[in-house]
Amino acid sequence: MLRIHFTGLDLARVRIAARPDALWESILSFHRLRDKQGASIYGRWRCETRTRLNGETRLLASLVPPRGYFPDFLTPPEGVLGVEPAIEALREIPAHRLNRDLSQLAGMRTRPGWVHALGDGDTGSLSRLIGALRSYHRAAIAPYWPHIRAQIEADRAARGRALLDGGADRLLNSLPQMIRWRSPVLETDYPVDRDLYLGGRGLLLLPSFFCRRTPVTFHDRDLTPTLVYPVQHGTESVPGAPVHAYTGDVCSLGKLVGHTRSVVLQTIGAGCTTGELARRVGVSAASASQHASVLRDAGLVVTLRHGNAVLHTLTPLGAALLRGGAAAVPALSETVRS
Structure with a gap:
């Protein structure tokens, strides 16, 4: 379980992301591409996307395991501005940050040589990663972006209405059922047991089309506190229509x-x-x-x-x-x- 601890200032600083995040959707969709669950929502999308991919999955799989931790640097905050601003932000991430985030993978899997080089700040390896991310986004996300955006905008409208009707307390109570507001703590189903203290920074709520079952947050507690959570899906939102x-x-x-x-x-x-x-x-x-x-x-x-x-x-x-x-x-x- 993840427990997010609020102060009064944190409640005043709860906010909803202005738009979908291109790289969060890309990385989370990569999880959906490899699992077999949610066929009614993602089945056709999987079939169509696989026909457009050309080796990107092998490279991305080195950094994004089927479950558990993936490096925080893969989802910079500029992702809400679009894939290109996010990729430009990725280019500027310092080598020590890349190495620190990648070190979290060290005990989980054997890393190929290019990943070691990436952690050492090798620009060629970073360019290789960026090329794979851009190509994957073009194949798996871009053709479906209007539908992804529509579903997320619908969720934003619901959360915004809750906020207007009853403030931050009503907003937090309106989140999907795996998230429970028990003031001053927001509890959510999570793969590991963890406490996150906001300390006056507030919380960014980021609805996601490809997030499934449990929310996601950054491993690094010093990053902007963000809770990525799954939107409610209806049959009209199934990619492929x-x-x-x-x-x-x-x-x-x-x-x-x-x-x-x-x-x-x-x-x-x-x-x-x-x-x-x-x-x-x-x-x-x-x-x-x-x-x-x-x-x-x-x-x-x-x-x-x-x-x-x-x-x-x-x-x-x-x-x-x-x-x-x-x-x-x-x-x-x-x-x-x-």
């Missing part, structure tokens, strides 16, 4: 989906429950639920259970539709090769 791009203008929205449904889509905006949607649009709860279901099936809306209600939020495609069109979103079955 087709996505269609819309390139019309906003005036055509009513013609495309019908006047009432276009109003429903606009009303959902940053998120609302079925009851709120019904009141704002002036339809019955059953009708609002039906409209939201159709929009969800079209990939425009994500629905997430929030307490006793369900919360609807726009996907990136739905938001682009309201903006009057955006760059085409690739189909998840589209092949992307390095």
Whole structure:
């Protein structure tokens, strides 16, 4: 079990990551690629991704074992800005930090020569790692990014609503069931027994599409306290479902989906429950639920259970539709090769 100890200042400094983290999703997806669990969510993604990989897994497996510790430096905070800013941050990590993090692997596995060289600050080995990470991300994450982002945005909307409704206490109580808030300690299922004292630094909550069963945090207690936790998955979030791009203008929205449904889509905006949607649009709860279901099936809306209600939020495609069109979103079955 992991126990995270809060002070009053820590509660005031709880925050939710602004967007998905490209490298956390990459590393955690590498775990999902090698296990056989969660087939209904990850099965098709595994099949499609494996056809695009070209040796990256052999190199990454040297640093990321099937379970347990992997080096903290693989997930720099710049990952929330995208894969390229994260990779640039990775280039700047000093050799002593690389060596320290890699030393945690020493007792767990035999390390190949290039990993030893990486710990010694060899730039060629670092470039080799960066090339593998970039290529893996291109194959396993980039084609699915709109769906990953949509599911994480839905979770952010639910957590944000909890924060607005009841402050940090309600937010911490709203987290997935394997995480339990027993003030002033946040307990969560974890592979090892561990205590983390925040000491006034607060906690960054990072929802993740590829995190599964138990949350993850940094091994190094001096890094920004971060809790990566799994989002709630629905069938509409399964990678591999087709996505269609819309390139019309906003005036055509009513013609495309019908006047009432276009109003429903606009009303959902940053998120609302079925009851709120019904009141704002002036339809019955059953009708609002039906409209939201159709929009969800079209990939425009994500629905997430929030307490006793369900919360609807726009996907990136739905938001682009309201903006009057955006760059085409690739189909998840589209092949992307390095």
